[in-house]
Amino acid sequence: MDKYTDLIHQTFDFPTEEFTVENNELHFNGIPLMDIIKKYGTPLKLTYLPKISSQIQRAKRLFNEAIEKLDYNGTYTYCYCTKASHFSFVMEEALKNDIHIETSSGYDMQIVRALYKKGKINKNTYIVCNGFKRKRYRQWITELINEGFVNCMPILDHLGEIDYYKEHVNAKTKVGIRLASDEEPKFEFYTSRLGVRYNDVIDLYEQQIKPDNRFELKMLHYFINTGIKDTSYYWSELSRFVHKYAEVKKVCPELDTIDIGGGFPIKTSIQADYDYKYMTEEILRTIKRICNEEGVPEPNIFTEFGIFTVGESAANIYSILDEKLQNDKELWYMIDGSFITNLPDAWALNQRWPLLAINHWDKEYRKIQLGGMTCDSQDYYNSEMHSFQVFLPKIPKEEPLYIGFFHTGAYQEQLSGYGGIKHCLIPSPQHILVDRDEEGNLKTWQFAPEQSSEAMLRILGYEV
Template sequence: MKSYFDLIDQTFGFPTEEFKVNGKYLEFHGISLKDIIKEHGTPLKISYLPKIAENINNAKKWFADAMAKHQYKGDYTYCYCTKSSHFEFVLDEVLDNDCQIETSSAFDLQIVKSLHAKGKVDKDLMIICNGFKRPLYIQYLVELVNSGFTNCIPILDNLNELEEYKSRIDKDFQIGIRVAADEEPNFEFYTSRLGIRYSDINKLYKEEIEGTHAKLKMLHFFINTGIKDSAYYWSELSRFMYKYCELKKICPELDTIDIGGGFPIKTSMTFEYDYPYMVDQIIQNIKWICNKNNVDMPNIITEFGSFTVGESGAIIYSVLDQKLQNDKELWYMVDGSFITSLPDSWGTNQKFILLAINKWDHPFQKINMGGLTCDSMDYYNSEAHSSELFMPLIEEDENLYVGFFHTGAYQESLGGYGGIQHCLIPAPKHVLIDKNEKGELETRVFAEEQTHENMLNILGY
């Protein structure tokens, strides 16, 4: 029987940009996962911070190159969607790479206040405030604008929101309007529940915005599928741009578009996506529509969340034991839970890159992977490229360790980080990996594994 290395090498081609095998052990961005496991144990979450900066700067270069190629007369701004991961170490990396931010809740704005108090952001930080806003969100937003955050921009999501700002902000301020895009054809609804209908936008501007101290700065566009080379995406983007051109002709101060809906990330070793091509086509299409309508090209903002932080994350499990439950179904039981640590794999059937950490020289077999909770849905048994899952045989030389990679977006918040997990499974230890000024890898513990005292305190014991 061939080895696990042969299986991976023949299926995907190996090594890759992120992964290589040193002997029989997997390395992730040059990190010896064997050494990390030896020092910190499992289950273990890892955040490789340099990957955040790499993706940010790649996107900036793609847009700069496309704008130069097409002689595009507008600026580009990279915004990070904080909802993808609110951790301070993520925001520090984002801000160190000259990014702006997009928020979705009241507490996001308290994070901004904390960052400002620590001297990490100035009051000229661009803050794109999205979402359907409860009173507290509006209150914090108004407070920021009145205190001098002049680039804190509420994005109107409903027709009643604007009056709150006009009555409580005591100077000229910027606003944006989110358009309610059509959902993709196979979705349960025709039109997004978020944003303002295309047919209401001009009337809103003429009757509620024009001539007031609210200055319409941007038109905001977002579709759930993200930026994909599909007829649906190009159709919605074109429709949006024609509305921008129409509105620009009656609203001179409008000069910016926000094309929310981010880039996809690698969730499979078979992932293929031509980022420079997509950026080139976006710039070319926007320019063509503006020229056709005799309208100046707008500044462009993107909101990238998963693309920013997703590929920086990983989680490592130990295989505790194997169970043959019938003639065909062999289970590898891991020392964690997919429901609690990788909730997207359970809730939306999201796939991640899954690789063995060790035993690459061993034969392999078809398996199912089971989590620790008592829920029958706590399992992982297929990959993005295949309906099957293969792992090295378990033998006596050492424990088998497995890693799920590119898990850095959403999993902690969806899983209830530091709170109450299903079956009281504790949040795993979390280690940050960075590079120092000499380019050497450095690690530090962000959080130890959650304790029973922490959980009992939450539960009132």
């Protein structure tokens, strides 16, 4: 008999640091998942808070070691990209690690205020304000600056944005400029809609920023959608950006920082296949080389990692409700949730995550399709990153099978509209948080129960 445990051990170098099996049951970062299921039931979203801190410390270590190895004459600053997950428990865990914040919405400014009131940040914390900004966003940025948040830094996204700050800011203000990167060749358009054209940057500085002594251009910012990858496209865009930094630095002495955006990937399969150390060193080596060629000092470096910070901290756990054999060959396992509503990137972007059975590792495995609970034909999951198929254990009679999708901590709640109305009124699952006390013992609590029918009916305008 071909057991599920044999399949996993033959396919991967297993167990891993985060995935282990005891008594045919899966543990995730040392968490016995069956204990969580027995206590809370399914479906559920689980967030393991210590993973957030360990990821931040990992990136800091990578950059600081590369700075020392290459004798790089600049500092490194870690920002968390709030749009990856705005939950208070994510923000507060991340901020334990002496980091800063990157925002993309006016409402982020109210989160900044809430964090300040709770003592989680101070007026020296960097608030890197990105995005195309409507009036409300610009207004709330300005209010923070005028109240003494000395490192609240608007990143100018178009030529007219600074006009509002000129009219309303009454304090010394650091600003940045986002450069519009070119998209990868196979993209549907050539240049990002975000940022200022390369050819307009120096004119924007000399005509709009330099003449006003309230404003100081401190940062150039760029980001590419593909993330930080070892491709000719990434290296060419980074080189182009650093050359522009050197050009602007020569006319703007106070410019001393670049923000290279986010883009460190997370594991979408059980096995890691990304060389973080090589990429970090090569980024710094490229920046240092170009700056030396151009005769300008190396800049300080900011990153704004979102997915990397929070992605690997979470899992979505489901029960298999039943199985259905269709057309004599397609076997469907039906989950007690929905991919469209709970994991929308699986539906919209064909995103894949590590998928593992939580129990019954000693049972025979079979090829299956996974079906969600909505009536939509697109609510399915039938391939993994390492395979165009999905294999899971056979379901014993009278014994449920539980499965987990892992590394689902970034964007899924934001995209699905957490606590709102979902397709076919599938509720948001309960959310369970897991942490460790000072002795390393696990502690769990329910952040939010499963969304209720009453909550949905109120949103829809029905009297309840």
